[in-house]
Amino acid sequence: MKLKYDHTLLLVDDEASILKALKRLFRRDGYQILTAECGQQALDLLRQMENPVSLIISDQRMPGMNGATFLEQSMDCCPDAVRFLLTGYSDIDAVVDAVNKGNIHKYLAKPWNDSEILLLVREALSQVELRLENIRLTELTRRQNQELADLNKSLEEKVNERTWALKYQNKKLHQLNNGLEKSLMETIRLLLSLVESSNPKLGSYMKAVGQLARKIAATAGLDETIQNRVEMAGLVHDIGLMGMPEAILEKDERSMSTDEFEAYTHHPEIAALSLSSVEGLREISEIVGAHHENLDGSGFPRRIMGDDLSTDARILAVAADYCTVLHLWPIGVKRVLYVARRYMSHATLSAIEIAEEMVVRKAIAEKVIIEGAGKRYDGVIVRHFLKSIGSDPTKKTINQLPFNLLRKGMVLMEDLRLKDGRLLLTRGTTLGDGALQSIMTIGNRGMIEDTIAVTKESGLQTEREDTP
Numbered sequence: 364m365k366l367k368y369d370h371t372l373l374l375v376d377d378e379a380s381i382l383k384a385l386k387r388l389f390r391r392d393g394y395q396i397l398t399a400e401c402g403q404q405a406l407d408l409l410r411q412m413e414n415p416v417s418l419i420i421s422d423q424r425m426p427g428m429n430g431a432t433f434l435e436q437s438m439d440c441c442p443d444a445v446r447f448l449l450t451g452y453s454d455i456d457a458v459v460d461a462v463n464k465g466n467i468h469k470y471l472a473k474p475w476n477d478s479e480i481l482l483l484v485r486e487a488l489s490q491v492e493l494r495l496e497n498i499r500l501t502e503l504t505r506r507q508n509q510e511l512a513d514l515n516k517s518l519e520e521k522v523n524e525r526t527w528a529l530k531y532q533n534k535k536l537h538q539l540n541n542g543l544e545k546s547l548m549e550t551i552r553l554l555l556s557l558v559e560s561s562n563p564k565l566g567s568y569m570k571a572v573g574q575l576a577r578k579i580a581a582t583a584g585l586d587e588t589i590q591n592r593v594e595m596a597g598l599v600h601d602i603g604l605m606g607m608p609e610a611i612l613e614k615d616e617r618s619m620s621t622d623e624f625e626a627y628t629h630h631p632e633i634a635a636l637s638l639s640s641v642e643g644l645r646e647i648s649e650i651v652g653a654h655h656e657n658l659d660g661s662g663f664p665r666r667i668m669g670d671d672l673s674t675d676a677r678i679l680a681v682a683a684d685y686c687t688v689l690h691l692w693p694i695g696v697k698r699v700l701y702v703a704r705r706y707m708s709h710a711t712l713s714a715i716e717i718a719e720e721m722v723v724r725k726a727i728a729e730k731v732i733i734e735g736a737g738k739r740y741d742g743v744i745v746r747h748f749l750k751s752i753g754s755d756p757t758k759k760t761i762n763q764l765p766f767n768l769l770r771k772g773m774v775l776m777e778d779l780r781l782k783d784g785r786l787l788l789t790r791g792t793t794l795g796d797g798a799l800q801s802i803m804t805i806g807n808r809g810m811i812e813d814t815i816a817v818t819k820e821s822g823l824q825t826e827r828e829d830t831p
Contacts, residue, residue, distance in 0.1 A: 368495060370417040370488050371395040375405045375433065376449070377425045381473075385420065388477055389484070401425055402433030409440045416444045417491045418484060420471075423450035434467055443494065445487040447471055504557060507532060511561040511605065529602060529637035532557065547643050551595045558602060565601060565612070568690035573597030575751070576682040579744065582751040585674070593678050596650040600679060602637065603630030615692065617705040628663040631655050654679040657739040677741040681732055681748045684739075688728035689721075696720050703727045707734055729754060737777030737790070742816040763814040766806035769794060776816040781805065 372394045374385045382398045389396055397416070399405035402425060409416060419437060423430035434446045451473030469483055507528060532554070559566030577594035604612060607630070611623050619627060635652030638644045653667055653676035660668030692702050696717065703712055707730055715726045729752070736745040742763055771794055779788040779802070787805070788798060794817075805811060 366485070366488055366492060368417075368492055369393075369395065370491070371397060371412075371414060372484070373397045373399065373405060373409070373416045373419045373444075375399045375402065375419065375425070375430070376422040377401060378422070381422070388481065392481070392485070402428030402430070402436070405433060406436055406440070409437060412441075416441050418445045418447070418487055420447040420449055423448055443491070445491060447483070447487075449473060449475070500553075503532075504553065508557060508560040511557075524606060526603075526633050526637065529605070529633070530640055532637075547647075548591065548595060550641070550644070551598050551647070554602060555598045558599075558605060561605060562612075564690070565604065568686055569598055569601055571686045571690055572600060572679070572682050575686060576678050578751040579678050579682060579748050583678075583744070583747040589675065592646060593650065593675050593682075595644075596647050596654070596675065596679050597682055599638065599647070600634065600651045600654050600683060601630065603632070603634035612691075613693075615687075615702055615705070618702070628655075632664050649673070650675045650679055654683055656680070658741055659738045662739070672741075674741075674744070677744045681740050681744055684735070685728045685732055685748070685752075688731060689724050692724070694720075696723050699724055699727060703731075706731050725752075733776075737816040742776060762818070763816055765814055766802050766811045769799060769802060769815065769817065771795060771799060773817040776818060779811075779815055781810045782812045783810075787811075 372389055374382055374389075374396065375398070376382050376385070377400050379400070382400070386396050386398060397408060399408055402421070405419075405421070419434065419441070421430040421433055425433075428436075430448050430450065434448065437444070437446070446467040447469045448467045449471045468487060471480060471483070510528060555566060555569060558569060573594045574597070576597035577590050580590045580593045607626065611619065611627060614623070616624065616627065631652050631654060635648040638648035638651060650673065653665075653672060656662035656665065656667040656672055656676065657680075658668060658672065658677070660666050662668075688699075692699050699720070700712065700723070707727075711730055711734065712727075715723065715730070717723065729749070732740060732745055732748060736742040746762065773794045775788055775790050775792045775794070778786055778790050779792075780786055787802070792798065794802075802811070
């Protein structure tokens with residue numbers, strides 16, 4: 364890997380011939396070389412340096428001060444330098460002393476192999492550059508947080524500027540990933556910290572979405588890779604909202620004006636575009652771009668539906684909408700109930716017991732998800748969601764069953780249609796003896812093709828349940 368920074372090397376040895384050989388070897392790679400013939404001379408030189416030394420190579424056996432002692436004392440004036448100990452003696456005690464006190468990184472024996480020592484030095488300097496790049500990125504993030512706080516133009520300008528800022532940030536993150544051995548999760552958390560600095564409420568919400576999405580995936584029995592992926596997607600899924608006016612961010616979707624909703628519908632694409640510029644986050648960007656798509660095709664921005672929606676995106680949709688009620692809906696029980704009228708029937712809302720605000724929020728959020736099963740949400744994912752939050756699975760567990768496993772008392776969670784599209788029973792119908800007999804007759808004639816989304820009564824068991 365090509366080094367980006369200029370580096371200074373300090374070589375310490377009491378033998379002039381060795382210093383000369385090392386100096387000649389390292390100059391080939393363009394390093395600035397400093398030399399000293401003893402430990403004290405090297406310490407004096409370090410204290411006079413304005414720019415830090417990146418790497419120190421010291422002989423162990425030197426008059427006055429040995430290499431281990433010198434390397435230990437050099438930490439006071441040059442704490443970040445990489446330290447190599449060079450010796451031609453098999454002195455285990457000296458090596459252990461140097462490791463424990465001098466904080467050395469490598470032990471090199473004389474005579475050395477030119478190719479090997481050049482490679483070790485380059486690898487060590489790469490680690491130095493990781494630290495320098497980390498410092499640079501922290502400063503970059505600080506500056507961009509300030510830029511976010513200063514945005515005060517029109518909605519269109521804010522969206523355009525935020526898109527550019529996120530692209531720029533992702534480009535820098537991509538460049539960093541080429542030189543840093545950091546995980547994707549660390550990169551995601553860096554983006555989340557950017558959001559939290561600018562909008563703490565939005566950042567807290569996104570963090571909750573990531574945690575819930577992971578719990579749902581774990582409850583569904585999905586592997587660790589998928590759990591990590593949906594969590595990362597949840598942590599950054601709404602970065603496309605950065606820069607939008609507070610007037611829009613404080614509203615739920617169904618209370619926005621036409622123009623506001625039109626601007627709002629672009630945020631999944633903005634987030635996906637920004638994330639896709641980082642090569643390692645392309646899978647995450649696809650999930651984020653689809654988190655407002657609905658199972659029945661009524662979502663946005665691309666109206667994806669059915670099997671075209673990934674399991675990851677279905678999980679994120681449930682987690683995001685549940686956490687929206689908990690974290691982003693207005694404060695106060697009365698205001699929460701007022702907003703809830705737009706999302707559920709009067710009968711459903713009336714059945715919710717008025718209690719402490721968070722209890723009410725959770726009850727409403729759960730009802731919103733349950734009522735959206737089969738339309739906005741995948742019924743199987745909803746079932747795993749309910750288990751993940753500790754909801755009683757005998758109350759509103761959604762099952763996908765063939766017609767011959769339906770039982771009396773089950774409630775349809777979606778319209779029941781024949782193969783040719785004709786409506787047989789509407790969503791919300793409680794199955795009685797007459798309805799069951801009709802379904803069995805029609806189903807045995809081959810007129811019902813798909814499984815049927817239903818809830819089951821307490822204690823009622825099924826012989827088959829779909830899994831994602």
